[in-house]
Amino acid sequence: MSVNTFGRVLRFTTWGESHGPALGAVVDGCPPGLALDEAAIQPFLDARRPGTSKYTTQRQEADQVRILSGVFAGPDGTQRTTGTPISLMIENTDQRSKDYSEIAHAYRPGHADYAYDAKYGIRDYRGGGRSSARETAARVAAGAVARLVVPEVTITTYVSEIGGDAIDMGNFDAGQIGQNPFFCPDVEAVKRWEKLVDDCRKDGSSLGAVVECVATGVPAGWGAPVYAKLDADLAAAMMGINAVKAVEIGEGFNAARLRGEDNADEMRPGAAGEGPEFLANHAGGIAGGISTGQPVVCRVAFKPTSSILIPRASINSAGEETTVRTKGRHDPCVGIRGTPVVEAMMALVLADHKMLHRAQCG
Amino acid sequence: MSVNTFGRVLRFTTWGESHGPALGAVVDGCPPGLALDEAAIQPFLDARRPGTSKYTTQRQEADQVRILSGVFAGPDGTQRTTGTPISLMIENTDQRSKDYSEIAHAYRPGHADYAYDAKYGIRDYRGGGRSSARETAARVAAGAVARLVVPEVTITTYVSEIGGDAIDMGNFDAGQIGQNPFFCPDVEAVKRWEKLVDDCRKDGSSLGAVVECVATGVPAGWGAPVYAKLDADLAAAMMGINAVKAVEIGEGFNAARLRGEDNADEMRPGAAGEGPEFLANHAGGIAGGISTGQPVVCRVAFKPTSSILIPRASINSAGEETTVRTKGRHDPCVGIRGTPVVEAMMALVLADHKMLHRAQCG
Amino acid sequence: MSVNTFGRVLRFTTWGESHGPALGAVVDGCPPGLALDEAAIQPFLDARRPGTSKYTTQRQEADQVRILSGVFAGPDGTQRTTGTPISLMIENTDQRSKDYSEIAHAYRPGHADYAYDAKYGIRDYRGGGRSSARETAARVAAGAVARLVVPEVTITTYVSEIGGDAIDMGNFDAGQIGQNPFFCPDVEAVKRWEKLVDDCRKDGSSLGAVVECVATGVPAGWGAPVYAKLDADLAAAMMGINAVKAVEIGEGFNAARLRGEDNADEMRPGAAGEGPEFLANHAGGIAGGISTGQPVVCRVAFKPTSSILIPRASINSAGEETTVRTKGRHDPCVGIRGTPVVEAMMALVLADHKMLHRAQCG
């Protein structure tokens, strides 16, 4: 079975291969009456778009989204969601499938090639087919719709580490995130990363990254115990992004090293009419799978891109020894362009849980 | 909405509160014809059972499971699954609800108390009600059923770190895991942890832990792209366990610090009739969300138990300032007894994905 | 795969066999704060309970329900739902499994025996095991919970026809329904049916029935196009009841014989602040899968009980010729006791759709 749908009440289904004619998403369950046109989606796709700096793949894709259904100009002339499924399509325009002829029958180490063949016995090898991170464009488009469902939430997402070189939180400036090709909030780190990523790219190698995502404005009470906990759904959402190998909520692994009294987030009465004031946020805004009203904090590790120019030992589909060097055009650090994808998945999970909460608790 | 069901084809639903009359699980979709009686489940519950050493809570629960449906003595006299839902029930016998009267109206920092009240407006405060880790007994029982579906798989689960003190992999001895109260494969660490946990318990504090889980024998091809990836489902399964704050697959966060050529798992031809031989397993046995045939490796961080004797600032349900000291009986390190739960969730996810794979790929 | 869960947001899972120790339901997703104790459920089980007249099976079951989880005495002392799963259990007390030894290896014509064996290769033959209509006790219990979610709705359910003998709608008196063993609103029909059913019972034969269900108070707007239409979900709910072979909404099959102008439900302005006044209800309260505010009308056909004393040709599990005469204790007309089940399923579908509507449309 293949499961290309994500979400519980607000659900989206994506389709498309890296080198097929197009890819897309169908967003189902969206509330009616939200203002939505292509211009509301495009900026998020532009943030993820390839070919915009030398630090990302040189594949040129306009990534223009079209809305094919689910919207209508209401009484005031504004195009709005109607509550019916929203079909989003992005055409592929810069496929160079010939780049992939060499790997038609060779399995790239670290890639899904072998696993797909083992599962399905057939695979669209061009650019990795369905396993390509190109699929995440559809998630970003869907995420732009999800944001409209949670206007009370602000999401900040940034790269906090590349190749083991972390930002200095003392330099944190949210305003910088959109000003550099790394989604980096620390101008000092930007300078180091320019050289780090460029050197790596020239070496034909690749680097991993850590991405952090913080959502503020989430009220207390979203989440669905015990198997659709807000953190469990976030973990699934993030771990399902291409190249992600680890997810932390709040203190994450560090929580395993704290003592109970240090990890507990003490509370005191908040302002009149507000929830409690928390004195810390080790929990990352989630307790018992339910939001506490504090910022929801998530951290995600991306492995280095598996497509590298450095030759690696492998086998071909006949089971024979071979050596693979992945030509084509690739991101030297897939975590960078993963940043808008992490943000989209956060928006999708929160929107879904807002609606889930409303279903049960009115 | 509340979502107390986990799984896609092999699904289980759990119910019950910490201090209610009983708790249980309904396992649905289990293949017919598998030999199953209470004796096949009890050892796993016994491994998780409280009160067996001074390093765990002193609550005394026999945790005797009863099978109420879904089995029948087939032609050979062996009791077997019939393909209908398997109802498992465990009675609670040692509730001391009066211990909790103090916290009826005070929110324990780090606990789900406040979040549940914010969501539902009503909460069974006795022992944390539904948010108690006692619910995981039902998962362990369900996991015992799941194991029968994947007899080809062997799962090894152990605590690799308590309170920041890690085992030495050079001392790793799987045979030790069942021989000490910490599920620890390193006898040297056992000695240190005895003192560490005991001291902590005496301080009225608590410790976090890291649990590792390795499943061997998983064939290549299980997993369901792109939103029910094997690793995404594992991430949800593990993050949904009480007190878990982080999940890694394979190299996990460390993958973000490796270069592409180091992280790629090279392959060479395997033995005749076998899949490839991998030269490393940074991927943790999963690529593109599909198993590769290598061991599936997962690492989980448990925060320190939130129930501690050290007073913490908090508020009560009227929003007033208070101080909370959680009496009752608690695990000084909830990660220890989380170990059989991690193993159960691994079994459940693998069994589900084996069946999912069979649905699509025959 | 076995699917013992019904519902989308308000979901219930049932378990149990006819002659096992117990059967039950887990109701998940119920809103918090609803007053619920056993006394709120028992009357509905009593209505369905066997052995209360000579027109139903003589099996004696108290059908006492126990609530094992999901409720707690709130601040006002009233036991209320907490939003966590509600586990309901009914013990079986009058199993006479020896009655079934003869059919252990013979397939009763019209029964699920052969189909279960063909599917699962093993089957609990005692009383039909899981395929017994005894399972519907769990649905009735779950339905009693669902009613609490839709207090604005009134459901009236009655038998309109037994063995081809229909009530006269001119005699319709809703007050009669609870006053006779047939759930019949027509006192004249009651008299005829007493003889009809009793004669049939003495013949060792059985009769079919038609049950009608009308829900008033359903506001316009419930329903979920296009694959969870309110009528599609009702059709699944009703067709899934044991022995049901047909479902109609509103005009049903008769609609196929009307012309467009006769079948259209004309509207005129309703009272101030109300929806339209409809001049007819051929649609049965549902248009495009969404409720219109008119009464939701459903009609269900039950086949005659397959368990009869009249010998029928069949085969045994070895594939050899045999003759089957089903002794045991059986309903001469299973549709009668199906009436509270139809009502329960209507309540469950409406409650689910109320919550679904709230999720999307706030």
Place this chain on the structure above:
Amino acid sequence: MSVNTFGRVLRFTTWGESHGPALGAVVDGCPPGLALDEAAIQPFLDARRPGTSKYTTQRQEADQVRILSGVFAGPDGTQRTTGTPISLMIENTDQRSKDYSEIAHAYRPGHADYAYDAKYGIRDYRGGGRSSARETAARVAAGAVARLVVPEVTITTYVSEIGGDAIDMGNFDAGQIGQNPFFCPDVEAVKRWEKLVDDCRKDGSSLGAVVECVATGVPAGWGAPVYAKLDADLAAAMMGINAVKAVEIGEGFNAARLRGEDNADEMRPGAAGEGPEFLANHAGGIAGGISTGQPVVCRVAFKPTSSILIPRASINSAGEETTVRTKGRHDPCVGIRGTPVVEAMMALVLADHKMLHRAQCG
């Protein structure tokens, strides 16, 4: 919530409005390796296509399907499914939205207009938007894919009654079904219906119809008790088709009028290596929700098209009195073109259940 996905393991999601740019379906979970190109789908769309006779709407739509993902030319050059989602798109080319300006603010009696507005507060009124039967083109396309999953099954679907005028089963000739514009197996009925439908069309009125669907070759054992019974899933599938008001399985309502001994399908030993030979098929091939190996028989009632030229009393969106006469182009008998839709839904349900069965029973 909106639920535009159907199926459990083989799932499809449809999108699109009657007068939007396009409509489509995403089929997810399809087994890999099945030969699939547009030519395998187009004939089924052509059978449903409007404008091919004077007995259907005059809207001219080529209904050309494009496959946008999920297929790849395998080693033998044949385009095959890869196990990834199959995106199917059909462009709308003959929208005449101006026909609908009059009904922008008036609710057509019998239509979903009022219900959609009551639910969503906004609606694409052009041609009924999402509630239009045009959506069923996407189901027919998805059904063509489903057929590939169940090559062992043969499905025969035909109109058995129009406007109360039924075929004579003595004249049944399956070869005739594709030879007339009514999907009618009785040449005598064809002659009568030509006049009946044409007269009705000239009157500006419409007629209902009954469609029957018989699937042979379904092995014993498909179906999923107790809430995804094969008949319950069929009931949902059929009742969810636009204009359907009733569904029968096998003997249907007539079963309510038979006695137990007459309704039971007796069995005798079948040929060597085969299942039993059944002496009747009152059950319509399904017992206990599981297929018996007999033909699966389903009967569906379509109401007369609600779009008629005869004026009907109604209200407008301001709640004021008005009269509606639906101009546009409409089918005088929507049941005729519903025939390929019924067949597609049968294929989809059977394919899904074949895969579900494989998941649990191997």
